[in-house]
């Protein structure tokens with residue numbers, strides 16, 4: 001049955017150009033969105049930009065431009081990055097859009113009506129870089145725990161009664177053990193909430209760049225209340241409730257570990273207070289360092305995803321980012337590792353298997369899928385082992401609805417999925433070496449040669465179908481070379497009954513994963 005699947009990225013601050021962190025978060029969502037589409041689910045994949053608040057206001061002022069045109073320009077760069085990285089987002093939301101102002105105003109009114117908002121005065125520390133309030137006790141050497149500078153702030157402010165939500169939140173985490181992932185992050189959040197919550201300041205008066213508080217336009221809404229609401233806006237809230245009810249609650253909010261608290265504590269509290277359902281899951285991934293060093297503008301070691309792609313190619317970059325680090329952990333970008341992974345896994349293993357198989361078919365089978373009797377072939381133990389390996393991997397990863405959710409995908413174990421796919425290719429290459437199909441024809445054993453080459457081609461088909469979420473363009477090239485029709489590439493078609501048809505004419509093959517040679521550009 002078709003399920004709806006609503007997945008979101010954080011919306012990105014427009015104070016800065018996109019970097020590897022942004023590209024990484026969205027890439028992981030793109031992989032999940034594509035996965036779900038290939039499983040036949042009705043996917044809604046959202047990304048966008050976070051444009052209000054003091055940080056963006058200040059960045060615009062520093063540039064000497066009005067905030068709106070500043071946002072227009074930087075937001076466009078994020079939109080361009082999405083196209084450039086081949087992300088398949090269904091919507092791109094900007095918090096300066098009228099639809100979003102409407103949603104925020106409506107949410108505010110509901111919170112107010114339900115008695116969760118009151119007017120008082122804020123006196124405390126604020127970090128513009130983090131757009132977060134900090135208690136004195138949280139400061140480390142006079143700075144935010146994130147290392148960001150803080151400033152003393154005193155102003156009239158509306159408050160949300162967060163302190164009252166401690167028990168409800170703990171109950172919610174308890175009833176929904178998978179709400180926060182990975183497990184270690186869940187434990188962090190629970191102990192934070194158990195430590196006690198203070199009411200949260202949810203409006204500012206010292207600047208104007210935000211959504212006005214309904215009924216008191218001296219105040220603009222706190223940028224995190226504004227930003228989090230984007231997930232409701234894009235789902236249709238409040239004007240298109242039929243669509244909203246279909247999409248909401250979101251299946252997954254993907255976030256970096258630094259913004260987990262906003263999504264796993266404030267957000268469910270706001271939603272419960274407004275009588276709206278909470279999202280099903282928040283997954284917090286780790287951070288990248290660059291050659292062992294923390295990435296920062298001041299160190300000048302920010303990784304530009306566009307440069308990576310220009311040098312290594314888009315799909316190789318996508319593969320590396322999802323393959324190198326167990327998702328959820330911090331990871332280190334190393335140029336040497338990138339080259340090793342591209343050459344050993346993509347070029348020498350997957351690429352080599354496809355290229356060897358297809359060129360042997362071209363040369364020895366008149367460029368047609370070899371003639372075999374598939375039922376008989378499955379009785380051949382060595383072929384069966386290889387074909388089953390693909391099948392078992394698929395069963396574990398992709399089939400049986402729940403099994404998918406329960407295994408790698410639910411845990412976002414992208415590296416593990418790629419490892420499993422790679423293992424099939426390793427076995428495929430061993431199979432070629434062992435059975436040496438090039439000698440079989442010479443020895444007059446055409447039947448066995450056909451069986452070996454067919455088995456390999458079918459293995460390549462399965463590998464390519466499975467690689468689609470990670471490397472859509474390269475997987476499509478592989479499937480084109482096997483003449484698999486565009487409407488036969490979903491996971492349903494991994495099943496053996498959809499295996500390659502003997503006699504199908506194949507085009508002359510060309511390599512899909514070239515070796516990386518220093519000095520060559522591959523956009």
Ligand code: MSP
Pocket residue numbers: 009010011012013020021022024025050227228229230254255256257258259286287288289295
């Ligand atoms: N605007 C807020 C999110 C609001 S969502 C309702 C925000 N924006 S951000 O642009 O600063 O960050 C967006 C994402 O980039 C975060 O998930 C963050 O974890 C991620 N990354 C920033 N630097 C990163 C790395 N070095 N490595 C991996 N991800 C990192 O926060």
